[in-house]
Structure formats: C-alpha cells, structure tokens
Amino acid sequence: MESRNPAFRHMGEQARREYTPSPQQLQDMYNQPAYTPPAVRTMTVDDVVVKGFLSLGTLALTGTLAWVLNLGMGVALVSALIGLGVGLYLSFSGKASAALTLTYAAFYGVAVGTISHLYNDFYNGIVLQAVLGTALAFGGMLAVYSLRIIRVTPKFTKYVLAAGMALLGLMLVNLVASLFTDGGLGIRENGALGIVFSVVAILVGCFFLMLDFDMVERGVQAGLPEKYSWACAFALTSTLVWIYLEVLRLLAILNSSD
Numbered sequence: 001m002e003s004r005n006p007a008f009r010h011m012g013e014q015a016r017r018e019y020t021p022s023p024q025q026l027q028d029m030y031n032q033p034a035y036t037p038p039a040v041r042t043m044t045v046d047d048v049v050v051k052g053f054l055s056l057g058t059l060a061l062t063g064t065l066a067w068v069l070n071l072g073m074g075v076a077l078v079s080a081l082i083g084l085g086v087g088l089y090l091s092f093s094g095k096a097s098a099a100l101t102l103t104y105a106a107f108y109g110v111a112v113g114t115i116s117h118l119y120n121d122f123y124n125g126i127v128l129q130a131v132l133g134t135a136l137a138f139g140g141m142l143a144v145y146s147l148r149i150i151r152v153t154p155k156f157t158k159y160v161l162a163a164g165m166a167l168l169g170l171m172l173v174n175l176v177a178s179l180f181t182d183g184g185l186g187i188r189e190n191g192a193l194g195i196v197f198s199v200v201a202i203l204v205g206c207f208f209l210m211l212d213f214d215m216v217e218r219g220v221q222a223g224l225p226e227k228y229s230w231a232c233a234f235a236l237t238s239t240l241v242w243i244y245l246e247v248l249r250l251l252a253i254l255n256s257s258d
Contacts, residue, residue, distance in 0.1 A: 043220055048232045048233060051098075052233045056237055059108060061109065073114065076115055079110035086103055101234040104238070142209075145214070157211060160204065164204055194253050195254070206243065209236075
C-alpha cells in the first residue's frame with residue numbers, strides 16, 4: 001500500500017528509480033544458470049580405512065597409557081561403562097560422529113589396556129598372541145567376504161543379530177546368577193563350558209565383521225556422505241574389540257589348563 005507521507009513516498013520513488021534493472025540486466029539474470037547446491041563428497045572405502053585407523057590408533061594410544069600407568073580395575077570399569085554408554089548411543093541413534101567415535105575408542109582403550117596388563121601379568125605374552133589372533137580373524141573374514149564364500153543376505157543378518165543378542169542375554173543372566181552362585185552359569189569360568197562359550201563368541205564376532213564389511217560396501221554403493229565413514233569405523237572398532245577380548249579370554253582359559 002502506498003504511503004500517504006510525502007517524505008516516505010519520495011523515498012520509495014527514488015528507490016525504484018535507483019534499483020529498477022534495465023532490459024539488458026534482466027536478460028543477463030535470465031541467462032544465469034539455475035542455483036545448484038554444493039556437491040557433498042560421498043564416502044569411499046579409503047575414507048573408512050583412514051577413519052578406522054584413527055579410531056584404532058586412539059584406542060591403542062590410550063590402551064598403551066593405561067598399560068604403562070597400570071591404572072587398576074576401578075578405572076577400567078568406569079572407562080568401560082562410559083565407552084559402553086557412548087557405544088550404545090551411537091548404535092541406537094544411527095548417528096555418524098567423529099567426536100563420539102574417538103571418545104568411545106579413547107575410553108574403551110583405557111579399559112582394554114588395563115585388562116590386557118592384568119592378563120599379561122598372569123600369562124606373559126598372551127596379549128601379543130591375542131592381537132595376532134584378532135588380526136588373523138580380521139584378515140580371514142575379509143577374504144571370506146571378498147571372495148563371496150559367505151554372502152551377507154537378510155536371513156544371514158537376522159541370524160547373526162539374533163546370535164549376538166543371545167550371547168549378550170546369556171552374559172547378563174550369568175552376571176545376575178553369579179551374585180547368588182559362585183561362577184554363575186559357568187560360561188565365563190575355566191573349563192569346557194567356558195571354552196565353548198568363548199569359541200562361539202569369537203565366531204559370532206567374526207560374523208559381525210561380515211556385517212560391517214557389507215555396511216561399508218553398501219554405503220559406498222549408495223553414495224552416502226563422507227561423514228558416515230565414521231559410523232563404519234565405529235562398527236569395525238567395536239567388533240574388533242569384542243573379538244580381541246574373547247580371544248584373550250580363550251587363551252587365558254587354555255593356558256590355565258596347562
């Protein structure tokens with residue numbers, strides 16, 4: 001609506017005279033290309049490799065410091081609980097975060113380093129054996145996945161997830177049972193049952209590596225943004241920690257029976 005104030009009306013007329021484009025300017029504006037949003041770099045396998053090394057490197061660094069300082073099981077328990085909380089948040093929220101992935105790796109590294117130091121005090125050289133065993137498991141499952149010896153299908157994924165949930169459920173029941181009975185169900189004790197449980201846990205962890213590899217491949221094929229490589233790095237790191245701890249536990253049981 002036109003203002004009745006002469007001063008405002010004069011300012012409006014002057015503004016229209018100053019900013020009215022010429023026919024050539026209108027044509028130039030018409031000829032300009034349409035706006036396109038800036039391209040987002042998509043995730044590559046190299047991105048996952050780099051982020052994975054950063055995550056594992058952070059875990060190894062804090063684990064080494066915890067080993068050297070010998071912080072004790074109290075610190076290890078607190079660090080493990082914090083790492084578990086961050087890990088559960090990343091798992092169920094589906095977020096891809098560099099800060100949270102490295103935070104998970106740092107706190108879990110403290111727990112893993114302290115636990116490794118404790119085991120190595122009882123069985124000298126067992127930690128190196130567990131690291132080599134974990135590396136062999138990773139390499140073996142990568143070969144199996146690459147050669148399509150085992151294919152990751154929806155049914156395979158469902159069975160692996162069910163097995164993982166069953167293992168976690170058994171460990172929780174065993175924890176509760178240990179409050180009332182010495183050794184609980186016996187699945188984490190030395191002996192045949194403990195060996196069987198550790199072997200099954202390692203195998204399930206290896207199958208979870210297959211799911212992680214499939215996650216990476218599907219993410220690259222779908223052209224997901226580069227930041228989602230952090231989600232893949234977190235998945236690989238958490239699975240490798242799981243396998244390492246179970247291999248360490250299995251080797252301790254086998255050494256105790258000598």
